[in-house]
Amino acid sequence: MANQLINDMIITKRALPLFRDTNGFIKNIDRSYDSYFGKSGAKIGASVNVRLPNDPVVGDGPVVSPQSIAERSVPLTVAYRKHVSLGFDTQERTLNVDDFSGRYIEPSVNNLTGSVADIAMTLALGAANMVRNTDGNGNTIAPTSETWLQAKAKLTKQHAPTADRFAVLDPDTDANTVSGLMGLFNPSAQIGQQTKTGAMEAPLLGVREWINDQTCLVTTTGSYDSSATATGSVTTLSNAGNAIPGQISSTAYPQNSVIATSALNGGLNAGDVITIAGVNQVNRVTKRSYGTPMQFVVTQTVASGATSVVVSPALVGPAADGSQNQYQTVDALPVADAKITLVGKQGETIRRNLLFNKKAMTLVTVDLMEVNKGVVDCGMANLDGISMRTLTYYNGTDDTLGTRLDVLFGIGVLRPEWLCIVPDIVDAG
Numbered sequence: 001m002a003n004q005l006i007n008d009m010i011i012t013k014r015a016l017p018l019f020r021d022t023n024g025f026i027k028n029i030d031r032s033y034d035s036y037f038g039k040s041g042a043k044i045g046a047s048v049n050v051r052l053p054n055d056p057v058v059g060d061g062p063v064v065s066p067q068s069i070a071e072r073s074v075p076l077t078v079a080y081r082k083h084v085s086l087g088f089d090t091q092e093r094t095l096n097v098d099d100f101s102g103r104y105i106e107p108s109v110n111n112l113t114g115s116v117a118d119i120a121m122t123l124a125l126g127a128a129n130m131v132r133n134t135d136g137n138g139n140t141i142a143p144t145s146e147t148w149l150q151a152k153a154k155l156t157k158q159h160a161p162t163a164d165r166f167a168v169l170d171p172d173t174d175a176n177t178v179s180g181l182m183g184l185f186n187p188s189a190q191i192g193q194q195t196k197t198g199a200m201e202a203p204l205l206g207v208r209e210w211i212n213d214q215t216c217l218v219t220t221t222g223s224y225d226s227s228a229t230a231t232g233s234v235t236t237l238s239n240a241g242n243a244i245p246g247q248i249s250s251t252a253y254p255q256n257s258v259i260a261t262s263a264l265n266g267g268l269n270a271g272d273v274i275t276i277a278g279v280n281q282v283n284r285v286t287k288r289s290y291g292t293p294m295q296f297v298v299t300q301t302v303a304s305g306a307t308s309v310v311v312s313p314a315l316v317g318p319a320a321d322g323s324q325n326q327y328q329t330v331d332a333l334p335v336a337d338a339k340i341t342l343v344g345k346q347g348e349t350i351r352r353n354l355l356f357n358k359k360a361m362t363l364v365t366v367d368l369m370e371v372n373k374g375v376v377d378c379g380m381a382n383l384d385g386i387s388m389r390t391l392t393y394y395n396g397t398d399d400t401l402g403t404r405l406d407v408l409f410g411i412g413v414l415r416p417e418w419l420c421i422v423p424d425i426v427d428a429g
Contacts, residue, residue, distance in 0.1 A: 006100055008379030008390040008403070013407055014101050015390065016383040018109040023117045024211030025168045031361040031385035032415075033076055035249035042078055042366040042408075049073035049361075050414060055284075055327045060104065070426075072255075072327070078366055078410040081275045082115050084108040085404040108405060117215040120361060120411055124354060125271035126218070127419035128297035128312055130343055140348055142176035145205060151355040151420040152206050159284050160418040167207045170351040171217035174291035174425040207355065217352045218426055223266035223304065226341045230276055233260035236314045244375040255416065256299060257314040261307055261340060268302040268309065270354075273343040273421070279315065280331045287324035289331035295343060309340070312416060350423035360418035365409040 021027055052072040059065065062174055131154060132140050133147040148167065155165065170179060181286040204210065235258040259276070268274070275293035282289050298312035317333040319325045344350070367386040371378045380389040392403045413419070 003382060006097060008377040008392055009381065010097060010379075011105060011403070011405070012379040012381045012388055012390040013102075013106050014097065014374050015109045016381055016388055018106060019407070020384055020386055021111050023104050023213065023215070024209065025120060025213050025215070025221040026117050026363065028111060028164075028166045028209065028211070029120065029356075029411075030359050031095060031364065034364045034385045036076070037078065037157060037364060039365050043298070044078055044408070046366070046410075047075045047077040048286045050076050050389075050412075050426060051295060052414070057324055057326055060310065065327075074414055075352055075410060076362065076364065076410050076412045076414075078364070078408060080116075080119060080410065081406065081408045082112055083404050083406040084112050085402060087400050087402050112217055112405060113406065116363075116409065117213065119215045120363070121215055121352070123361070123413050124352070124356075124419055125219075125415045126297060126299060126312060126413050127354065127356075127421050128273060128295050128416060129158070129420035130273045130295060131420060131422055132344060135268075139344060140423050141345060142180065142424050143353070143422045144177075144180050145404045148177075148207070148355065149206050151422050154420045155355065155357060155418060157281065157283070157290065157328075158417040160273075160415070161359070162206065163208070165207055165355065166209050166211060166358065167353070167355045167422075168211040168216060169214045169353045170218075170424065171212055171214055173216075173351050173353050173422075174210070174212045175408075176424060216354075218349060219271055219352055220347060220349045221271065221342065221344050222268040222272050222302070223346050224268045224272070224342050225265045225346060226300075226339070227367055227428055228261045228264045228340050230336065230338045230340060231262065232334060232338075233262040234258070234315050235260075236316060236332055237313055243318060255313045257311055259309045259311060259315070259334065259340075260350070260409065263305050263307055264302060264309075265304060266346065267304045268298045268342070269297055270301050272298045274309070274311065275341050277338040279334050279338070279339070280413035282328055282331050284329075287318070287328045292332050301341060328386055344423070349426040351426060353419045353422045353424060355422055357415070357418040360411050360415045363409060363411045363412065368408050 015181060028326065033050060050073060057067055086108060131147055131151040133143045135141050157206060158163065226372065273295050275295055279294050280289045281292055281294040298309060299312050300310045302309050313329050315333055316325060316327050316329045318328060367380060367387045368389040370380050371391060376392045376394045378391045389406045390403060392401055394401055
């Protein structure tokens with residue numbers, strides 16, 4: 001027997017928990033900046049600058065030398081609006097709630113959430129950390145427990161909090177990882193559960209939750225042959241502003257640098273990771289060198305023959321006298337003729353699995369206006385920092401109702417160093 005007529009508030013309240021829980025990646029990124037925008041009136045383009053942590057230099061002895069702090073910020077902008085729209089006749093709105101939810105709401109919200117996750121995955125191309133498992137010829141192969149532990153160490157070296165670490169895996173990588181870990185760890189009950197479900201179970205290897213997600217990007221590395229060298233010239237973009245290159249905003253990209261190079265033989269794709277000979281990672285607190293090559297992500301596609309590469313994080317070396325510097329990332333700037341090497345092989349097609357801390361990315365959703373004229377119904381609700389609106393309008397010519405579910409949101413990478421790529425090869429066969 002049909003229940004009461006389904007209204008848009010019922011639809012919205014059914015859709016919100018589905019949106020929150022359908023995609024594990026979206027569910028587990030930060031949403032703490034939602035209040036910065038208020039709850040009403042924000043539109044596409046509304047923005048707030050989120051301050052990044054300061055990095056004062058530690059002095060020695062009783063005499064102080066006051067230092068000016070160059071604060072950094074990243075704009076968090078309401079840049080996206082996504083919706084799904086449905087059409088059906090009035091009779092279908094008399095279905096019971098469970099039937100209506102299963103037939104219309106669940107598949108709609110699944111696709112809506114997937115589109116948001118795809119944006120998040122694309123933004124995660126800004127991750128510079130990468131840990132590869134390779135065969136004897138240097139080809140990328142499926143990650144093992146050692147690979148994931150090394151990725152965990154990468155985040156720890158970047159001072160990412162050990163709590164709230166999540167792994168998001170392509171389904172094929174998830175299968176490969178479960179297969180590789182079967183029977184290797186205690187407690188046996190947990191491994192037994194993994195064997196039963198065929199999926200990674202949490203917590204394991206210091207990861208709070210393992211997320212199987214088909215929206216993981218598949219990308220191909222560029223054709224660059226790792227033969228180019230640096231010229232020794234580096235332009236670091238800072239909050240003071242920099243006009244080179246002109247399309248990069250010093251506010252939007254406080255962690256980027258432009259490296260001058262000899263002409264590249266082969267191109268680099270955005271998301272490719274490179275290292276520079278003699279440029280090593282430092283402990284972000286003590287500024288002591290780890291003695292391992294610093295990894296940089298290419299943030300803009302570079303054509304073959306180009307003589308500069310835009311990378312993140314910014315290359316910030318020690319002060320002129322060799323002492324530690326604010327926001328220092330490397331133990332030395334590149335010297336002339338330092339070789340620039342692609343991490344991975346040319347033209348490799350990889351699945352970009354991620355290990356990340358919750359605070360690496362943030363999602364904010366904003367209330368849309370509740371419309372009460374010219375429509376049949378409108379419902380807007382919030383759940384755990386997620387706002388969604390459902391709106392229904394009537395077409396009298398064919399006695400149909402059109403219903404749309406809308407989400408207005410912004411998403412950004414605040415701490416790209418708290419993301420680590422754990423690639424898996426896509427077998428061409």
